[in-house]
Amino acid sequence: MYQYDQVDRKIVEERVAQYRDQVRRFLAGELTEDEFRPLRLQNGLYIQRHAPMLRVAIPYGLLSATQLRKLAHIARRYDRGYGHFSTRQNIQYNWPKLEETPDILAELASVEMHAIQTSGNCVRNITSDEFAGVAPDEIVDPRPLCEILRQWSTFHPEFAFLPRKFKIAINGSQEDRSATAFHDIGLYVRRNDRGELGVRVLVGGGMGRTPIIGVVIREFLPWQHMMTYVEAILRVYNRHGRRDNMYKARIKILVKALGGEEFARQVEAEWRHLADGPGTLTQEEYDRVAAHFVAPGYADATQDEALFSRHAAQNPGFARWAQRAVQPHRVAGYRTVVISLKKTGVPPGDATAEQMEAVADWSERFGFGEIRVSHEQNLILPDVRAGQLLQLWEEARKAGLATPNLGLLTDIIACPGGDFCSLANAKSIPIAEAIQRRFDDLDFLHDIGELNLNISGCMNSCGHHHAGHIGILGVDKDGEEWYQVSIGGADGSAAGHGRSAIGKVIGPSFRADDMPEVISRLIGTYLGERREDERFIDTVGRLGIAPFKAKVYAAPLGRNEAVAHA
């Protein structure tokens, strides 16, 4: 993975000093709360319900064992012993003290990490494919371009005060594992007919109040021009994006207002001034960064395949876990393992310091000391020998990290919700837990099959509810927490056959207590209607929402019979 050189190190160290001084000035009364807010936000610090929340960047979801141990140490030393992995491949600490946040940043800097631009109206952490470099379906490894764009966007002087936050995703595989089309800029790394490297450029995707799938403005942009082209997009957006209404300030609103074609024309006109200028990426720099991502020294592990088969045959519990958690790898005898952070009773995406340390240890013993974080809020060990999967499973079970539910209904994506977040209208975590308890029968869960269930506590959509096969959105009604349900969303991954779609709301919202029953009725409808190996999302696609809606609203729910609220 990428290692800092003297340039990177100096910038991050100077950032720590700058932030320390900003905190000092705020505490000394030299900066008002309004003046300090954008400064702390650009360093990932929110003021939440109970305490500040610090969001630390995990660039494109990549961690070393050393870094993960540091995250565990921070959880223990500065927080309450755990952290929350978010849908943007970051980690959030819910209980740090404002006065100690400069020290946390100094700790992070010591392992080449930071919290730069993890919030605020600026270019956020670049997200990518959690299986980059090991996925068999990969066309081009996106990590070099991710790192190059990370550096380009870090403290870009012109784009630190955009109309609104700005999220970029880069995906280089056949399968889109990054919800790329839901980003302000989505880049698909591709090769053209002549084998040349380039990116397909989408703009204006997003979730939030106005969910939109991004539109293609460039089918193929040669790789050298990635940064200048992104610069052109951002300049058009910075100058013309709306600033009068924060709900209409994302780039998607500008793209929609102008139309994709006109927006593309303006970008191209701006880009003509930049193309082939000094911002153009050089082969030398691409090679320098790419050299950090060369494949590790894999052993000849072909014989592990037979061992793995034997282990699975002898141990049904292991086989069931492996069926979900173990993913294919491009090297024979190796597998990629997804560690579920979705155990019932634990908030989705949460991990304790001890669990982080355990995963860091496994990454060294069963791999090359590398860990990934997925937007589904799970951890990944990218390079595990197939013959060692059984041993890993046994240890993961002891650590409470072997829940065999990857990609199934209980592998719920959820934001921290109203328990922590001051933006939320409603809680997410108890809803996730109630649903997980309802579907605690593993055989039933496996019979239901692939299903993405996503929960957001408010319209900001951190829980990606629009893209869930089942999406749940917390809404506020006269001070009470209600939940709106949508079905048919898809994030572009193979679980939804590569489609990106926005879920449709099935009808009036529900009380928290009724949510497990609502989900049961949706699943009941699916099981009654499905043909052969159709997934939930397929049945919704074939029949539309009508039969699901009819079944959910047919009989009164719970004691309140309160489904009639609009």
Next chain:
Amino acid sequence: MPDTGQAQIIRNGAVVRDGWQVLRPAAEAPLGIGSLPAGPVIVPLAFWTANADALLARGEAAPWIASHEDPAVLAPWIPRLGLIAVDFPKFTDGRGFSTAFLLRSRLGYQGELRAIGDVLADQLFFMRRVGFDAYAVRADKDIHKALQVLTPFTDVYQGSFDNPVPAFRRHRRVGPEAGKAGS
């Protein structure tokens, strides 16, 4: 608050006294070319374009650009202008950064480029990079303290007006485990 004409600004990295007066006429009391106050004045862009010849003849006059305005409007006068101001109505309104970049990089403006309005210490570094060389720090803030944080970073990754050449073209950056990267 009204500009007194006696304010201090940061110019070329030092705190200096400055006599330019920024005129922000209310809608009900528009400026008249015959009734401008004495001394150096910075006038709204629309007033400049409507009265450019008279203002150039008067001397000691310069335009200021609002955050929503297009700096390209000034193209005909760029070579003759010694001062342009760019207004930041709120420091979170970042349009002025692009305005400055375009004035310098696209329109070739070489005179003084001054940030006015809600100009705060922690924006100065970014302002400097996109081409500002003068900063009318908000009057209630300590301008000397602002000057201390003008340069929080000694290196930057990406090009902008101050140096269009990104770090990867300026440095001989080392690869992984320097010396072993032969793959």
